[in-house]
Amino acid sequence: MEPSLDAAMSVIKKYAGNSFPKVGMILGSGLAPLADQIVNPITIPYQALGLSTGTVMGHASLLVFGTIKDVPVVCLKGRLHLYEGASYESIRTLVRIVKHLGAHSLLVTCAAGSLRKDVGPGEVMLINDHINFQPGNPLVGPNDESMGPRFVNLEDAYDPGLRKTFATVASRMNMPVQEGVYLSTLGPCFETPAEIRAFKTMGADLVGMSVVPEVIVARHCGLRVVGVAAITNLAVGMSEEKVTHEGTLQYADIAARKLVKIIPEFIHEAKAELCA
Numbered sequence: 313m314e315p316s317l318d319a320a321m322s323v324i325k326k327y328a329g330n331s332f333p334k335v336g337m338i339l340g341s342g343l344a345p346l347a348d349q350i351v352n353p354i355t356i357p358y359q360a361l362g363l364s365t366g367t368v369m370g371h372a373s374l375l376v377f378g379t380i381k382d383v384p385v386v387c388l389k390g391r392l393h394l395y396e397g398a399s400y401e402s403i404r405t406l407v408r409i410v411k412h413l414g415a416h417s418l419l420v421t422c423a424a425g426s427l428r429k430d431v432g433p434g435e436v437m438l439i440n441d442h443i444n445f446q447p448g449n450p451l452v453g454p455n456d457e458s459m460g461p462r463f464v465n466l467e468d469a470y471d472p473g474l475r476k477t478f479a480t481v482a483s484r485m486n487m488p489v490q491e492g493v494y495l496s497t498l499g500p501c502f503e504t505p506a507e508i509r510a511f512k513t514m515g516a517d518l519v520g521m522s523v524v525p526e527v528i529v530a531r532h533c534g535l536r537v538v539g540v541a542a543i544t545n546l547a548v549g550m551s552e553e554k555v556t557h558e559g560t561l562q563y564a565d566i567a568a569r570k571l572v573k574i575i576p577e578f579i580h581e582a583k584a585e586l587c588a
């Protein structure tokens with residue numbers, strides 16, 4: 313049984329009552345070093361909130377409060393995946409905590425496989441749209457009207473203005489980023505070569521096992537979303553190299569080093585947009 317949002321909020325109030333984050337961040341596989349950018353961190357384990365704990369190597373399960381470039385942030389260090397048995401309810405609770413804390417934006421990072429040969433392992437890609445290839449939707453069930461509308465518009469779910477600012481900052485720092493469509497599978501298997509060929513014809517540029525449920529919940533409650541992927545491999549069947557979780561972590565580290573530089577500058581540059 314997952315805790316109610318109210319129960320989680322009262323625990324947070326006790327440990328981080330004076331934190332009023334404007335930006336939420338979700339860190340994907342191998343991207344935990346981004347949390348080290350947070351100044352004056354206050355850490356709360358998901359367990360203390362009664363939430364399930366992630367089990368994937370490369371994922372911690374901590375809420376980290378603090379500032380980046382003087383902007384108050386809350387970082388979800390480690391995400392919950394459906395393939396681990398996490399419920400949609402727990403994913404909804406995590407994202408809605410960010411909203412309830414008063415944040416305006418959610419920066420979602422992830423590891424992903426690239427379906428484009430011109431964007432290889434170690435590169436960073438901005439997500440400009442998604443294809444929900446998971447077998448469900450986190451908003452199925454009674455709608456909480458206090459959170460958002462029954463029917464959610466996902467056009468421009470990945471905020472065009474914030475994407476533009478991110479790309480400009482990255483180019484200025486000599487780490488230009490491409491944009492693409494993220495397709496989310498349930499996992500935990502990597503795809504088959506036939507699936508990747510099919511996904512390509514569907515218009516996917518990246519493939520991963522997360523992001524989409526969180527973004528749907530975030531858009532439902534009106535958070536502005538930025539999605540950034542660390543490309544950890546060419547998708548299955550596209551290169552000689554076999555795709556393994558260990559291999560993805562190695563390249564996540566290379567992309568994470570770029571993101572560690574770009575994200576603070578992006579937050580600084582986009583401060584007004586992120587906080588409004």
Ligand code: HPA
Nearest residue numbers: 423424425519520521547
């Ligand atoms: N497929 C699915 N998820 C992933 C991949 C992939 O190739 N790489 C990193 N996460």
